[in-house]
Amino acid sequence: MSALHTVKVEGESRYDILIGPGLLGDARIAQTLRGRHALIVSDVNVAPLYADRVEATLLSARPSLHVGRYVMPAGEQEKTLARFCECIDALAAMCATRDAAVIALGGGVVGDLAGFAAACWMRGIDVIQLPTTLLSMVDSSVGGKTAVDLPAGKNLVGAFHAPRAVIADTAVLRSLPPRELRAGLAEVVKYGAVFDAGFFAWLEAHADALVASEDATLSEAIARSCRHKAEVVSRDPFEQGERAVLNFGHTFGHAIETEQGYAGAQSDALNHGEAVAVGMVLAAKLAAAVGWAPLSDAHRLEALLHRLGLPTAMPTGLDPSRLLERMRLDKKAQAGGMRFVLWKPLGSATLASGVPDETVLEVLRRG
Ligand code: NAD
Ligand code: MG
Numbered sequence: 368m369s370a371l372h373t374v375k376v377e378g379e380s381r382y383d384i385l386i387g388p389g390l391l392g393d394a395r396i397a398q399t400l401r402g403r404h405a406l407i408v409s410d411v412n413v414a415p416l417y418a419d420r421v422e423a424t425l426l427s428a429r430p431s432l433h434v435g436r437y438v439m440p441a442g443e444q445e446k447t448l449a450r451f452c453e454c455i456d457a458l459a460a461m462c463a464t465r466d467a468a469v470i471a472l473g474g475g476v477v478g479d480l481a482g483f484a485a486a487c488w489m490r491g492i493d494v495i496q497l498p499t500t501l502l503s504m505v506d507s508s509v510g511g512k513t514a515v516d517l518p519a520g521k522n523l524v525g526a527f528h529a530p531r532a533v534i535a536d537t538a539v540l541r542s543l544p545p546r547e548l549r550a551g552l553a554e555v556v557k558y559g560a561v562f563d564a565g566f567f568a569w570l571e572a573h574a575d576a577l578v579a580s581e582d583a584t585l586s587e588a589i590a591r592s593c594r595h596k597a598e599v600v601s602r603d604p605f606e607q608g609e610r611a612v613l614n615f616g617h618t619f620g621h622a623i624e625t626e627q628g629y630a631g632a633q634s635d636a637l638n639h640g641e642a643v644a645v646g647m648v649l650a651a652k653l654a655a656a657v658g659w660a661p662l663s664d665a666h667r668l669e670a671l672l673h674r675l676g677l678p679t680a681m682p683t684g685l686d687p688s689r690l691l692e693r694m695r696l697d698k699k700a701q702a703g704g705m706r707f708v709l710w711k712p713l714g715s716a717t718l719a720s721g722v723p724d725e726t727v728l729e730v731l732r733r734g
Contacts, residue, residue, distance in 0.1 A: 370583060372590035376509065378601035380529030384509060384593050388582050390536040391420050391497065397428030399495055399532045402466025404433050406458055408481035409472040410441040413499050416542055421472055421497065435461040439477070446476045446516045448524065454484040468493040468531070474500035474547075475507035479525070482513030486528035493531040500543055501551025501585075502640060504535040505558070505592035510600040510610075527605055533593075537586045545676075550640025552577060552675045553616075553647070555588050558595040560647060560668060561615045564714025566591055567671070574674040612716045615708040620646030622693035626685050637682060644677035650709055653730045657722060660712035667713065681734030690731055691724060 371387035385395060405425055409418050414436070422434050437457035439450050458467065471481035471494055478496050485494035496508035514525025540548060555577075559567030569591075570577070576584040596613070603610040620642035627636040637645065651665035669679045694705055707727075710716045 370586060372586060374590055374593045374597050376529075376597040376601060378604055380511060380604070382530055382532050384533040384535065384597065386504070386535045386537060386586055386590050386593065388536065388538040388586070390534050391417055391539065392424055393534075394424065394428040396421065396470075396495065396497065396532075396534050397425050397432075399493070400425070400429060400432065400468050401493065402464055402468065403431065404435070404458075404461055404463040404467035405470055406435045406437060406454075406461065406463065406467065407470045407472055408437045408439070408454055408457075408477055408484070410439050410445075410474075410477050412441045413473045413477070414438045417472060417499065417539060421470065425470075433461060435463075439480070441476070443476055443516070443521075446480055446514075448515055448517070451480055451484055451515050454480060455488060458484065458488045463488065463492070465489045465492060468495055470495050470497060471508075471530075472497045472499065473503070474498070475503045478503050478507050479512075479514050479522070482511075482528055482530065483515055483525055486513050486526040491528065494528065496530045496533045498533065498535050499539045501540060501548050501589070502554055503551075504537075504589050505551060506554045506596065508533045508535070509593055509596045511604065512606075529604075535589060537582055537589065540580060540585060546638065548580065549578075549676045550638050553640035553644040553672070553677055555592050556668070556671060556675070557613070557615055557643065557647060558592045560651075560710060560713060561612050561708070561716040562595045562599075562714065563591075566595075567667075567714055571667075571671050574671060578675060611706075611718060612708050615710070615716050616643045616645075616647030616650050618646065618694050618697055618705070618707055619649040619690075620644075621697055622646075622690045623682065623685065625693050626690060627682065637678065641678050644672045645679060645681060648672065648679045649681070649730055649734075650707060651713075652733070653707060653722065653727065654709040654711065656726050656730055657709070657719070659719070660710055664710065664713040681731070687728050687731035691728060694727075 374384040469485040498504045498508040511529035514522035517523045654660040655662040
């Protein structure tokens with residue numbers, strides 16, 4: 368098996384996702400550049416580790432390229448309009464032209480903010496995503512959603528802006544804090560749960576290798592996840608329909624996250640991936656409660672997440688009726704009432720509406 372995987376995203380915006388170890392040193396990251404300017408956007412954790420390598424790769428392929436850098440503080444609390452303005456100012460300072468490119472080197476925070484800056488500068492320039500967290504490799508770098516947060520809520524200002532290429536160097540995952548790796552694994556499990564029982568079984572068979580960060584296994588898991596995301600994004604680029612199944616576990620997960628407040632790495636609150644892990648188990652139990660799938664499917668999911676070091680039970684101290692209220696306020700809820708993504712059974716998820724509140728509450732109470 369080759370260590371390098373290529374996934375093609377088709378549809379209106381076509382681009383390649385390259386996955387494998389060592390790609391930050393590969394001249395292919397320069398191949399999609401069209402103009403004379405490239406702005407590397409990164410954060411204070413990632414830039415010291417990898418920005419020089421990216422710059423050296425770009426310059427050895429394109430010696431006359433004008434390379435700028437915008438390095439932001441790390442963390443979700445920095446995904447703001449103020450940092451977005453700084454990023455735009457960095458493009459202005461280098462007199463970036465319409466053929467300039469933004470190179471987003473970092474996790475989802477950097478990718479979302481840099482992608483949004485690229486969407487806005489001169490009404491849209493290229494962005495090349497170089498994701499450095501597992502979550503950004505399997506999720507945020509693919510699909511073209513970009514955004515920043517407002518005090519009023521997450522991702523409230525943004526744009527659809529497809530990348531020109533996504534290049535995921537799996538070797539950078541070695542420096543990723545283990546808790547961040549596990550958070551990404553929750554989203555990987557989601558693809559199996561939603562689309563692909565065969566992939567789910569493969570994850571069960573390779574759980575130990577994934578937790579141990581084995582390169583070839585991780586690369587294959589990332590490629591299989593990206594293939595699923597690429598397919599659904601090609602069919603539904605603007606999330607008008609079936610792309611919503613990617614929210615499996617997220618309705619419950621977001622409610623848990625919001626109730627706990629924005630989670631930071633230091634706090635004992637769940638991070639996004641952990642909240643999604645718990646949310647997927649709750650969704651699986653809800654699917655069993657409405658008769659869509661056997662409870663044994665929910666137990667399989669719990670067992671896999673547990674082996675991957677992820678939580679599967681509701682954090683203590685959360686009030687079920689407040690969580691239900693949160694879910695009603697979720698921006699993805701439709702005017703017609705709450706919709707849940709449920710599997711029918713494991714490996715095939717679809718939208719469910721009209722689930723009685725009492726059934727949801729019962730699942731939340733049992734946690
Ligand atoms: P993140 O970008 O905050 O990265 C997590 C932490 O890991 C940060 O402290 C970062 O500095 C550090 N880090 C990143 N790569 C590293 C590496 N290789 N080595 C060492 N440290 C590293 O978080 P994330 O989980 O990658 O992304 C979360 C964001 O993604 C959220 O803002 C979310 O809204 C967004 N998101 C967007 C989409 C989308 O479709 N656009 C989808 C899912 C999530
Ligand atoms: Mg998610």
